[in-house]
Amino acid sequence: MAQLGLRTLIADAGQDRHKMLAGELLHPVAIEELTAFGFREALSTDGAPIVGFAVVDGAKTALLPYAPGNRGLGIEHHALVLPLLDILERRRDVQVRRRTRVNFLSDGPDGVEVTLSSDGRSERVRARMLVAADGRASPLRRAVGIPEEHDRLSTMVGVLVDATALPHAGRGHLFIGGPAPVLAYPISSTRARVMVDLPLGSAPDQVRDPETLSGVPMPLRQAILDALAREAPLVSASETRQLEAAYKGHVVLVGDAAGCCHPLSASGIASAVRDSRALEQAMRTAKNDVPRALAAYARARRPANRTRIALASALYEAFCSETVEMAALRGGLFRYWERSPTGTRISMSLLSTRETRMSVMAREYARVVAHGLVALGVGSVRAVRGPRRAVRAGARLVASALPHVRTAMAGAVEDRILALPPPHAQVPAAAESLGSSRASPSRS
Ligand SMILES: Cc1cc2nc3c(=O)[nH]c(=O)nc-3n(C[C@H](O)[C@H](O)[C@H](O)COP(=O)(O)OP(=O)(O)OC[C@H]3O[C@@H](n4cnc5c(N)ncnc54)[C@H](O)[C@@H]3O)c2cc1C
Incomplete structure (x- = not known):
C-alpha cells in the first residue's frame, strides 16, 4: 500500500513468534513475491534451500520436484517474520506500531474507524481501508461479521531434530505410512522441524505412542523421540476455514484471515503473499478506489485459494x-x-x-x-x-x-x-461514485 503512495500504518498485536508452531516452509512463489515486495534481506540470513517434496509410504518414496531453477526455503518461523517487521520499520513510508491491537469500531461511506490499543493506552484512527491480516482466528473478521465455515481437523505437535536425520536432504517430507501424516523439513543447515498430526482430542503425549510414529523411518523416528525427551514440543491446531466473502465495506481480509487449510501442502505463506499481491494489483488498477479494488481483489484471489483448500x-x-x-x-x-x-x-x-x-x-x-x-x-x-x-x-x-x-x-x-470482465451491475452505484471522487493516491 505504501508503494502505491498510500499513507500506511501497520499495527501488530505481537504474538510471541518463538512459541508458535506455524509456517516455516516457503514455496518458490512466496520467495519470488516477498523478494519483489522488497524483503529479500529477510530471506537470505538464515534457512535451508528446498528443491521439492518427498512423499514416503513405508518402502515407497516419490520425489516431487519444483520446476527447474525454482527453490523454496525452510526457515524457523520467528526468523522469517520478525525481520519482515524490522525491514518495514526502517521504511519511511510505513508507520509500524508493535504490541498494538486493532479493534474495529465502525464502517461508513468514507472508511473505517478503529482503536489502536497498546500498554493500556488507546487511540482512535480513521482509514479509507483496513487490511485485516490478523490470522486464522481473525478477531477483525468476527467484529465486522464475515461468516465462515470452520472445521477443526487435528492437533499438530512439533519438535526440532538434527537435519541429517531426514532421509532426503533439501526436501519437505510427508510420511504417510502411519495412522496420520508426519511433516518434516529442514529449517537451517543443521536443524529440521518435524510435525506429527494427532487426531482431534488426543493429548500431545500420544506422539510417543509407537503406532503414531510407525510411518516414520529410522533414524528420524529415534530423533523425534530424543527431541521429545529433551524439550517440550510446540503444539498447534490444524483446521480448515472457508469464507464466501473476502471483504466487507472497507475491511479486507488477507492471508489466513481469509481462509486456511491443513498445513500438509505448506501453502499458507505462499497464499498470504499472493493475496497481498492481488490486493496491490487491484488497488493499482482501480487507482486506489477502495470499493472497486476490493471487489476486484475478491474475484482475483478466489480461484487460487479455493484450489489449495x-x-x-x-x-x-x-x-x-x-x-x-x-x-x-x-x-x-x-x-x-x-x-x-x-x-x-x-x-x-x-x-x-x-x-x-x-x-x-x-x-x-x-x-x-x-x-x-x-x-x-x-x-x-x-x-x-x-x-x-x-x-x-x-x-x-x-x-x-x-x-x-x-x-x-x-x-x-x-x-x-x-x-470474464465484471458486469458493471456488480459494483454498487453508491460505491462507484464514492470511489471515483476519492481516487487520489495520497490518502491513507
Ligand atoms: C502447524 C502449522 C504449520 C504450518 N506450516 C506451514 C508451512 O510450512 N508453510 C506455510 O506456508 N504455511 C504453513 N502454515 C500456515 C502459516 O503459518 C499461515 O498460513 C501464515 O502464518 C498466515 O500468515 P498471516 O499473516 O495470515 O497470519 P498469522 O501468521 O497468524 O499472523 C497474524 C498476526 O496478526 C496479529 N493480530 C491478531 N489480532 C490482531 C489485532 N486485533 N490487532 C493487531 N494485530 C493482530 C497477530 O499478533 C499476528 O502477528 C502452518 C500452519 C500451522 C498451524
Whole structure:
C-alpha cells in the first residue's frame, strides 16, 4: 500500500513468534513475491534451500520436484517474520506500531474507524481501508461479521531434530505410512522441524505412542523421540476455514484471515503473499478506489485459494483414512508418480500454488483414481486382497472421488466465469461514485 503512495500504518498485536508452531516452509512463489515486495534481506540470513517434496509410504518414496531453477526455503518461523517487521520499520513510508491491537469500531461511506490499543493506552484512527491480516482466528473478521465455515481437523505437535536425520536432504517430507501424516523439513543447515498430526482430542503425549510414529523411518523416528525427551514440543491446531466473502465495506481480509487449510501442502505463506499481491494489483488498477479494488481483489484471489483448500482437504483425507478406497487412492498416487515424471511436477506445482486452476486439479485427481483402479486390478494395494474385495474397493473409490471431482469441476466453471470482465451491475452505484471522487493516491 505504501508503494502505491498510500499513507500506511501497520499495527501488530505481537504474538510471541518463538512459541508458535506455524509456517516455516516457503514455496518458490512466496520467495519470488516477498523478494519483489522488497524483503529479500529477510530471506537470505538464515534457512535451508528446498528443491521439492518427498512423499514416503513405508518402502515407497516419490520425489516431487519444483520446476527447474525454482527453490523454496525452510526457515524457523520467528526468523522469517520478525525481520519482515524490522525491514518495514526502517521504511519511511510505513508507520509500524508493535504490541498494538486493532479493534474495529465502525464502517461508513468514507472508511473505517478503529482503536489502536497498546500498554493500556488507546487511540482512535480513521482509514479509507483496513487490511485485516490478523490470522486464522481473525478477531477483525468476527467484529465486522464475515461468516465462515470452520472445521477443526487435528492437533499438530512439533519438535526440532538434527537435519541429517531426514532421509532426503533439501526436501519437505510427508510420511504417510502411519495412522496420520508426519511433516518434516529442514529449517537451517543443521536443524529440521518435524510435525506429527494427532487426531482431534488426543493429548500431545500420544506422539510417543509407537503406532503414531510407525510411518516414520529410522533414524528420524529415534530423533523425534530424543527431541521429545529433551524439550517440550510446540503444539498447534490444524483446521480448515472457508469464507464466501473476502471483504466487507472497507475491511479486507488477507492471508489466513481469509481462509486456511491443513498445513500438509505448506501453502499458507505462499497464499498470504499472493493475496497481498492481488490486493496491490487491484488497488493499482482501480487507482486506489477502495470499493472497486476490493471487489476486484475478491474475484482475483478466489480461484487460487479455493484450489489449495480443496487440494489440501482431499490429500488429508487420502493420507489419514483407513478405508479400502483411500488405500486404493494412495496406491494410485504412487503408481501415477512412478510412471509419470510430468505427474510429479504437476503435483508439486499444485501443492506449491504455482498451478491454481481447478480444472488441472480435477484432471490430476481423475488420473490418480484411474491409477488406483489399475493398482487394485493388478493386486498391488496391500490393504485389499482378492478380486471381490478389489471390485468393491474400486466401486467405493469411484464413489468417493465423485464429490471431489464435482467440486473441482464446479470450481473450474467458476474460474471461467470469474475470468470474464465484471458486469458493471456488480459494483454498487453508491460505491462507484464514492470511489471515483476519492481516487487520489495520497490518502491513507
Ligand atoms: C502447524 C502449522 C504449520 C504450518 N506450516 C506451514 C508451512 O510450512 N508453510 C506455510 O506456508 N504455511 C504453513 N502454515 C500456515 C502459516 O503459518 C499461515 O498460513 C501464515 O502464518 C498466515 O500468515 P498471516 O499473516 O495470515 O497470519 P498469522 O501468521 O497468524 O499472523 C497474524 C498476526 O496478526 C496479529 N493480530 C491478531 N489480532 C490482531 C489485532 N486485533 N490487532 C493487531 N494485530 C493482530 C497477530 O499478533 C499476528 O502477528 C502452518 C500452519 C500451522 C498451524
